[in-house]
Amino acid sequence: MALKTWALRKSLWVYHVNTGACNNCDIEVLELLTPRYDIERFGMILVGSPRHADVLAVTGTCTRQAMPRLQEVYMQTPKPCVVLAVGSCALAQGIFAESYHMGSPVDETIRAVDPNAIILYVPGCSPKPEAMISAAVKAMEFLKKL
Amino acid sequence: MGLGWILLIFVLSALGTLVLGLLLRWVDRKVTALVQWRVGPPWYQPMVDILKLMGKENMMPVTARGTLFLLAPIVAFAATAVAAAILWAALFYPGATFLGDLIVVIYLLTIPAIMTIMGASASGNPHASVGASREMKLLLSYELPMLLAILVSVSRGGWTFQLGSLISAQVATSPTVLSISGLLAMIIAILCMQAKLGQVPFDLAEAECEIMSGVFVEYSGPSLAYWLMTRAMLLAVLPLLVIVVFWGGLYPTWWGVLTFLVKYVVLVALVTLIRNTNPRLRIDQTMKFFWFGMTPLAVVAVILALVGMREGLSWL
Secondary structure (H helix, E strand, O other): OHHHHHHHHHOOEEEEEEOOOOOHHHHHHHHOOOOOOOHHHHOOEEOOOHHHOOEEEEEOOOEOOHHHHHHHHHHHOOOOOEEEEEOHHHHHOHHHOOOOOEOOOHHHHHHHHOOOOEEEEEOOOOOOHHHHHHHHHHHHHHHHOO | OOHHHHHHHHHHHHHHHHHHHHHHHHHHHHHHHHHOOOOOOOOOHHHHHHHHHHOOOOOOOOOOOHHHHHHHHHHHHHHHHHHHHHHHHHHHOHHHOOOOHHHHHHHHHHHHHHHHHHHHHHOOOHHHHHHHHHHHHHHHHHHHHHHHHHHHHHHHOOOOOOHHHHHHHHHHOOOHHHOHHHHHHHHHHHHHHHHHHOOHHHOHHHOHHHHOOHHHOOOOHHHHHHHHHHHHHHHHHHHHHHHHHHOOOOOOOHHHHHHHHHHHHHHHHHHHHHHHOOOOOOHHHHHHHHHHHHHHHHHHHHHHHHHHHHHOOOOO
C-alpha cells in the first residue's frame, strides 16, 4: 500500500478541464510546463485524456452547460484522483455568482456525484503558478494519508 | 538446452529489456527537457509511472468489446518480449539461432501495431477510431521500405534469413553500413524505426493535442501501463534490430562491446533528436514520404546491392 501511494505521489498526471473560464487560469496552468516552473521535475505532465489522469485541474465558473460534463469527466477519471479547483471562479463562481447561467460551484458539482472527492482549492484571479505548485505539493502530502 | 534454461533466458531478457527500455524513456524525456532548457524528471520516473498505473483503477467504457480491449495490450507486450529474447540470443550466442528467425522477429514486431489498431477499434471511441485508421495507414506505409532495407543486408549476407549467420557474415567481411547500398538501407531503416516507435514526426496515431492520445484514449490503469511498457521495450528492441541487421552486431571482445554500446547510444540519441527537431506530419504527408520517397530509395539500394554482388564490388 505504501508503495502504491508513493508511486501515485511521484507521478501525478494532470488533465485540464475548462468549465467556462476566461482563459486566464488556463494560460497560468500552461505556464507550469515552461522552463521557469518545469512541473515535470515532480513527475507531473499534462495528459490528453481523463482516463490517464490523476489530477483534474478545473478552471472556470462551472456554467449550467458545463456542469453535467464536469461530472461526466470526473466519473471517467480512474480513482484515486484529486480535483484542483483553480481560480476564484472555480472556487465560488467569482463575479459571475448571481448570473442566470450559473450551475453550482465546482466542489458542489463534484460532491454531487462523489461525496468523498478529494478537492483542493487554489484561490486567485488568476492564481500564480507558484500557488498551483504549492497546491500540488499539498495534494502529495494529502495522498500520503490515503 | 532444456526447457527450463529457455524459460529462464526468456524471462531474464524480457525483464532486462523492460528495465533498459524504461531507462531509455527517461533518457528521452531528460534530453527533451534539456533541449527545452528545463530540468526534467528524475531517472526513476518512467518506472514510477508504470507502478502508479498498476495500482490504479482499470476502467472499461460501456461501448468497448471487453475481451479484445483488455487482451490487446497483453498480446502486444508478449510479442515484444519474445522478439527481444530472440534478438538478445542472436547477439550473445550467434550459433544458437534458428533458420528464419529474422522473419519471426519482423512478424513479432508488427504485432504491437496491429494490436494497437485492434484495441483502439474495440474501445468504441471516435478519437480512438481516427487514431486506429491512422495507425493502419502508417503501418502500410513504413512496412514495405523497412522490408526492402532489410533485404539489402540479407542479400549481401548471402541470402540468409538467420540472425546468427547475418552477424557472422558481417564479421567475416564488413558491416553492411560500410557500403553505399547499406548506408542507404540503414538511413531508411532508422526513419522506419521512428515511425514504428510512434515518435514525433510520425506520432499522428496518438496525437495528444489533436485527438486526445488517439489510440490510447480509453485505456486507463494497468492496461495503459502495459501499452507504455510495450512502447518502452520497442524503444530498446528496435535499435538492437538495426545494429544486428546493418551494423555488425556484437563482437565478443572488450573493444566490440564498447563499440556496440556507442552504436546503441547513437541510435537512441538519433530517435530523440529527430523527435525534438521536427513537427508532426499529416497522414497524407507521411504516406507520400514513405511511398514516393523511401520506397524508391529502398529499391535503388536493393539494386545497388545486387549489382555490387554480381560484379564483386563490396563497396557498392
